[in-house]
Amino acid sequence: MRDPNYAFAYLDERTKRMIRRAILKAVAIPGYQVPFGSREMPLPYGWGTGGIQVTAAILGPRDVLKVIDQGADDTVNAVNIRRFFERTAGVATTERTRDATIIQTRHRIPETPLTERQIIVYQVPVPEPLQRLEPREAETRRMHALADYGLMHVKLYEDVARYGHVSTTYDYPVLVNGRYVMAPSPIPKFDNPKMHMNPALQLFGAGREKRIYAVPPYTSVESLAFEDHPFEAQRWHKPCALCGAADSFLDEVVTDDRGGRMFVCSDTDYCGERRQRKEAA
């Protein structure tokens, strides 16, 4: 039931229009961080306020919303955000990736391939991929403007020289549409290849840092690497202990206090659907 005390999806229409304009600009310049007048949301900064504002701006009454955190629908923050939109927008929600029109996510891309009629909204803590190398925004802005990404390549090179491989495992930098280096948000690099030529619109919201950026459908997203050290995603030796999937990101679950471990899909919907299908067969 929608709470009549608040505007549809919480934000007033003027604020939503401002956010939509930022989104349009972001879509027009793939990978470019568009500054926007981020508002204080009733959830804390760092807990998905950017994603929430983007979702609020694009949500319509007929949308079906899915919210995941770490790939799961039932983690506390995902539950909280889903409830927020149930309360303020009264929209239908789902845990099934296939049924959703908008998927708001933190730290994962669903295993089930997305389609053209879907939008995925990423919650972004740090939108600036160069921030750890250069904390001054005035500088990083200049570097993006000149496509001067030498600093990033040197960092990756130093990793290779020191460890024999790139030591970034999540929030692994990507080059979008051959132009802007972009932070994919803290998804594991396992998910990076899913961003490439994805049929769905991918929107990124960073509330605290007040930036929105986007990857339009069917846009090239290339994980940074070297010819002799190509990009490599994580792999597991065993399939999921619950559904047997060999193609999904696995979480390590501690099963007892004697070092027992099992590996299961982090995407709970994907895992559940596979198990259901197995049972039915």
Added chain:
Amino acid sequence: MYVAVKGGEAAIDQSLRLVAEARRGDPEQPELSLLQIRQQLRLLVDRVMAEGSLCDPDLAALALKQAAGDATEAIFLLRAFRATLPRLGYTLPVDTASMRLQRRISAIFKDLPGGQVLGPTYDYTQRLLDFTLAEAELGTVPICENRGAQMGTVPEVPPMGTVPSLELLDQEGLIERQIPLRDDPAPGDLTREPLRFPAERAVRLQNLARGDEGFLLAMGYSTQRGYAHSHPFAGEIRYGALEVEFVPEELGFPVVIGEIELTECQMVNQFAGSKSEPPQFTRGYGLAFGHCERKAMAMALVDRALRAEELGERVESPAQMQEFVLSHSDCLEASGFVQHLKLPHYVDFQAELELVRKMR
């Protein structure tokens, strides 16, 4: 077996119930009223208003009650509420010289026109616990007859329209003049536009005005301990009430829409001079809703430190670096991001776990 994070929904409901209980405390005890909070915790209310960027003591009191006295949480509630309010227009600039003063002191003059007015201050209290306050219902105090509590020989003047003491320096040309920029451009609005760097002074002051008091205090303090020398003097600190005027479009002339309380601090700092400017004093400025003296003073120190580049001083200390100061001053941004570490991070951690195993 797979129980790691299941049951989130039921757990949240239970947690909400527990926090409501914890907030209320023993139901046998009478509940705090908003008026009590507003009157008896006025300085806390003022801080929440200042950092919440919303001048409404009743809502600030409500936020404090709901947040069980946690200032940052109360500021959060106020800001989130503020975000839903439409922007009707802008009031006329207020002139703090016309403040109805409750307090006004200057540390750079022994005496000055209008006098030193101490007003309500803890400055000259001995910090001894007053056990008579522990005896409930006995906490009545005699009403002070001369509410201004003036010092010195200055005769009783209504403490209103008092000339800011820095103007005395201005008459001699010893302090930089504060003249509006050419064409007096409208200041940016941080609540509508994101902070961009480099930020002009008006935007910096907005950021500091809603900045965390503790952060600004530490930053200001650092300038006194060798990180950005600025040799400050408290030129003037004033606290009092001001009328706020607004020009409704359909009327075309200003009408008073209410009164707000403000604390203002003007710091005076040494300046050795440059190629184009003779040696003179420069200014740092602090302003906050309500009675927030520590905040206003710290803000003035930081404002002056952030002017280093403009005044041709070397930028080498954190308090002089605008990206460092302005990006980390907001208590909500800081609190939210620090505390987001409580959220599950097991996917990223899994990836790191694999990496560490691989590297060993």
